[in-house]
Amino acid sequence: MSPTSNDSPRKLLVTGGAGYVGGVVAARLLRAGHQVTVLDDLSTGFRESVPEGAEFVEGRVQESAKVLDGSYDAVLHFAASSQVGESVADPGKYWRNNVGGTMDLLDAMREAGVRTLVFSSTAATYGEPSAVPITEDAVTAPTNPYGATKLAVDHMIGAECAAHGLAAVSLRYFNVAGAYGGQGERHDPESHLIPLVLQVAQGRRDAIAVYGDDYPTPDGTCVRDYIHVADLAEAHLLALDHAAVGEHLVCNLGNGSGFSVREVVDTARQVTGHPIPETPQPRRAGDPAVLVASAQRARERLGWQPVRTDLAEIIRDAWTFAQHLREDA
Numbered sequence: 436m437s438p439t440s441n442d443s444p445r446k447l448l449v450t451g452g453a454g455y456v457g458g459v460v461a462a463r464l465l466r467a468g469h470q471v472t473v474l475d476d477l478s479t480g481f482r483e484s485v486p487e488g489a490e491f492v493e494g495r496v497q498e499s500a501k502v503l504d505g506s507y508d509a510v511l512h513f514a515a516s517s518q519v520g521e522s523v524a525d526p527g528k529y530w531r532n533n534v535g536g537t538m539d540l541l542d543a544m545r546e547a548g549v550r551t552l553v554f555s556s557t558a559a560t561y562g563e564p565s566a567v568p569i570t571e572d573a574v575t576a577p578t579n580p581y582g583a584t585k586l587a588v589d590h591m592i593g594a595e596c597a598a599h600g601l602a603a604v605s606l607r608y609f610n611v612a613g614a615y616g617g618q619g620e621r622h623d624p625e626s627h628l629i630p631l632v633l634q635v636a637q638g639r640r641d642a643i644a645v646y647g648d649d650y651p652t653p654d655g656t657c658v659r660d661y662i663h664v665a666d667l668a669e670a671h672l673l674a675l676d677h678a679a680v681g682e683h684l685v686c687n688l689g690n691g692s693g694f695s696v697r698e699v700v701d702t703a704r705q706v707t708g709h710p711i712p713e714t715p716q717p718r719r720a721g722d723p724a725v726l727v728a729s730a731q732r733a734r735e736r737l738g739w740q741p742v743r744t745d746l747a748e749i750i751r752d753a754w755t756f757a758q759h760l761r762e763d764a
Contacts (some may be wrong), residue, residue, distance in 0.1 A: 445675070446470045446506055448549075450496045450540065451513030452489065453480030455611070456555060456664060460511060462486040462616045464667040474502055475514065484618055496536040509551035509675055510544060512537065517586070518626065519559070522581035531586035534591070541595050552592065552709035555673045556605040558687070558728065560586040571607070571677035571685050575616050578721055593683040602678035604737075609660040609689040609728045611667055613749040619756030620664075628699055629661070629750060633757045636709035643711060645696055647718035656696035658725040659688065660689040663743035663752070673737040684736060690726025694746050706750045 447464055451457040452473030457480070464471050471489040476497065477741065484745045485491045492502055496514040505511075515524065515533045522529045537554075559582030560575045575581045595601045612620065612629045619631050648655040670688050677684070694702075704711050733739040743749065 444468045445508035446472075448472050448473045448474060448499070448502060448507055448510045449489075449513065450499065450510065450740070451480065451515065451555070453477055453482060453484045453491075454513055455484070455618070456608075456620075456667060457511075457513035458484035458486060458560075458618045459615045459664050460513070460668045460671045461489050462618065463665075465489060467672060473540075474499065476627075479622070479688060485526035486616070486618075493686060496605055497539040499540045500546065503543045503547040503549055505548050506627060507547065509553070509678075510540065510549060511553045511671055511675075512540060513555045515555070517581060518622075519579050519581050520626070522579050522584070526580035529580045529584045534587050537588045541591065541601075544601070545595075545599055550601055550680070551675065551678050552601060552603040553671055553678065554588065554592060554605045555604060556589055556607045556685070557582060557585045558607050558609045558726065560589065560607060563723050565727070567725050568691070568727045569687065570729045571732055573686055577761045581747050586694060589683075589685065596681055596683040597702035600681050602680045602682065604674035604678050604684045605688045606670055606674060606684065607685065608667060609662060609687070609726065611664050612661050613663040613665065613743065613752040615665040615668065615752070617759070619753055619760070621760060628659075629694065629703070629753050630757065632700055632703045632711060633707070633750075633754055635711045636707040636754070637702060637757065641712065642714040643700060644714050644716045645678060645700070646716045648715060649718075650724040652695055652724055654695050654697045658695045658727065660693050660727045661693070661746065661749055662688055662690050662741060663749050666741040670733060670737060670739045673739050677737050684735040687728040687730050687736060688733055688739070689730050690741060690744050691728065691730055692744075693725060693727040698746065699750070701753075702746050703750050706747055706754055
């Protein structure tokens with residue numbers, strides 16, 4: 436099918452829609468009036484993260500052909516293995532799941548005549564940047580198999596657009612945080628700073644490790660770009676509207692300004708009312724001092740503008756979700 440206007444409801448497949456970002460995006464799509472099918476094998480996602488009103492199909496992205504047919508208007512693709520450390524220890528899993536799975540998805544889309552794709556890419560495709568803020572024209576030199584597989588998928592999508600007229604947008608995220616509609620971040624194992632800090636506030640961890648306090652930043656700790664998951668979801672809806680036949684548009688998504696590790700910890704103390712002890716640790720190899728996105732292209736091409744840019748709001752939403760999650764456990 437050709438891309439359709441957002442004036443009418445669409446039938447959409449969301450792969451990985453039982454995960455954190457995929458689940459929030461699926462919820463926003465439903466709220467916008469679209470018909471949503473979630474395909475997820477629940478290997479890292481949660482059945483309760485699939486929003487009410489979505490059809491749920493338990494299965495791997497490699498099985499997309501069993502779901503897709505000509506009645507679908509577009510696919511939003513989140514299904515992937517996404518732990519950096521695991522990708523280093525087990526790179527084969529990442530090449531099979533992320534690259535092989537997407538190849539199967541693209542084949543299924545072509546066979547069914549579904550010609551619009553929004554892809555969940557990552558800032559890990561850039562590796563250690565030589566300049567910030569990072570633009571989409573920056574050199575892509577991923578430092579781990581996770582980033583390498585995501586970059587390979589971006590190349591694959593670009594070739595599909597050129598050869599077969601796919602309309603595609605890849606959205607490269609930086610650090611996603613916060614919660615929306617009762618859905619928030621939970622990974623096992625957890626590796627992201629904000630949920631780790633909140634686990635300390637809940638008494639589930641003794642302290643938060645701070646890796647390096649001698650970086651060339653205002654307070655000596657690393658600076659990262661955090662984006663609220665609800666703002667991220669809005670970008671996906673806009674991407675559906677702006678995907679063009681034969682074009683692969685790549686857009687960075689970020690706040691446009693960074694927050695240091697110490698700022699995150701201090702803000703979490705204020706939001707939660709807990710002391711949150713720190714444990715100083717040496718720098719981690721390969722950790723750049725500053726990673727901040729330029730989202731200018733997303734503003735110009737998609738009309739996207741993040742509105743939930745206050746760090747306290749991001750952490751407050753994440754804290755509310757973390758408390759509810761603990762109560763339900």
